[in-house]
Amino acid sequence: MNCCYSSISSLIFIILIFHLISISSLAYPVDQDVDHQHGPSTDQDLSSTMGYSPNSSEDDSIAITTIVPPENEMLGSEEWPSSSYYHRRCPNKSVEQIIYRKVKEWVDKDYTIAPSLLRLHFHDCAVRGCDASILLDCEESERRADVSKTLRAFEVIDDIKTEIEKECPKTVSCADILTAAARDATVLLGAKYWTVPFGRKDGRVSIAKEADAIVPRGHENTTTLLELFQSMGLDVSDLVILEGAHTIGRSSCREVQKRIYDHKGSGKPDGSIKKEYLNYLQRKCRWESEYVELDEETPWKFDTMYYKNLVNNMGLLSTDQLLISDSRTKPIAKALASIPTSLYAHIFGASMTKLGSVGVLAGKDEGEIRTNCNFVNSYDY
Numbered sequence: 001m002n003c004c005y006s007s008i009s010s011l012i013f014i015i016l017i018f019h020l021i022s023i024s025s026l027a028y029p030v031d032q033d034v035d036h037q038h039g040p041s042t043d044q045d046l047s048s049t050m051g052y053s054p055n056s057s058e059d060d061s062i063a064i065t066t067i068v069p070p071e072n073e074m075l076g077s078e079e080w081p082s083s084s085y086y087h088r089r090c091p092n093k094s095v096e097q098i099i100y101r102k103v104k105e106w107v108d109k110d111y112t113i114a115p116s117l118l119r120l121h122f123h124d125c126a127v128r129g130c131d132a133s134i135l136l137d138c139e140e141s142e143r144r145a146d147v148s149k150t151l152r153a154f155e156v157i158d159d160i161k162t163e164i165e166k167e168c169p170k171t172v173s174c175a176d177i178l179t180a181a182a183r184d185a186t187v188l189l190g191a192k193y194w195t196v197p198f199g200r201k202d203g204r205v206s207i208a209k210e211a212d213a214i215v216p217r218g219h220e221n222t223t224t225l226l227e228l229f230q231s232m233g234l235d236v237s238d239l240v241i242l243e244g245a246h247t248i249g250r251s252s253c254r255e256v257q258k259r260i261y262d263h264k265g266s267g268k269p270d271g272s273i274k275k276e277y278l279n280y281l282q283r284k285c286r287w288e289s290e291y292v293e294l295d296e297e298t299p300w301k302f303d304t305m306y307y308k309n310l311v312n313n314m315g316l317l318s319t320d321q322l323l324i325s326d327s328r329t330k331p332i333a334k335a336l337a338s339i340p341t342s343l344y345a346h347i348f349g350a351s352m353t354k355l356g357s358v359g360v361l362a363g364k365d366e367g368e369i370r371t372n373c374n375f376v377n378s379y380d381y
């Protein structure tokens, strides 16, 4: 029985890797790579801070041969998605360089801000697409939702926006800034650089109730998460790959207390948690207001430890741990636990590109370029 299971799982593993590599090929069209003139800071910067080299042989190990339609045919809009979108619109200074420099300044001061930027981007895209609706700061906006209470890093986006407005006023959307800042922050903790296409517009609608209804909190079952991802045009692989974002950052104890003290109203902890880990969590999470790392082993390093933890019954959120027991996600999670971080980072970047394309407002009459990310514009131009 075991033997049969293991040969089936190796087969699934091989099929999965082919599948994952083909996803990543699609997200990296041959003609749309790092722009060395306007690109995301200099390669020098990236390689020195993150050990990343765009020409490294590690990248070459993945064949990128898929022929994809030109950028502007992919989603039917005239301008979106385009990696050179701001080259003409903001020619004197590279928008991506400004974003990278600012994100680095903030992360150098406080590295815990990096995962917060990544999470902010996910929350943005999950509700009404990647339109910066999460940044709007008014009564009953997404930002004021209960599920948004522990979101951080809004001030990073404001800081970047202020700087960019000085260079190129009314040109760069908050949605594009947030997407690129999330990428840069993740890369600073060890992820591999991925191309962010630009051309998103900012939305004018943001409703707290929608965020509370849609954004998952860690108590959902896998079907609910799969349905959410499906509604965003993402598939089961994207779900498992992107939840790996929990290899960095932390959670408030509020989200895990039920699981470690009173699972499903049983008065007992969730029996799937490894005993030593449970003891650790119970010591760490005496109060709701405290924090605990999502990946206890290497919380501030982007790697595959998240998946290894799941195999060892050390997933923090029950949604994390369920990935390794649900038959739809288990083969993928197990495969990701056993591949090198460099390959995982590549696959992660591909799924992030898909996430960053969800529900983008790019049509002629859609959205606007906010001048202040916290408020919709009060005028038309």
Ligand code: HEM
Binding pocket: 112, 115, 116, 117, 118, 119, 122, 150, 152, 216, 217, 218, 219, 225, 242, 243, 245, 246, 248, 249, 250, 251, 252, 255, 294, 317, 319
């Ligand atoms: C799909 C199911 C997901 C669930 C159920 C989930 C749930 C959560 C929860 C409960 C927290 C802690 C919140 C708190 O402190 O109150 C958290 C943190 C975090 N999430 Fe997720 N999340 C999911 C997907 C994602 C995705 C797709 C990403 C990014 C691509 C992401 C990135 C993060 C990061 C980086 C943190 C740490 C934030 C920090 O340290 O400030 N999550 N998530």
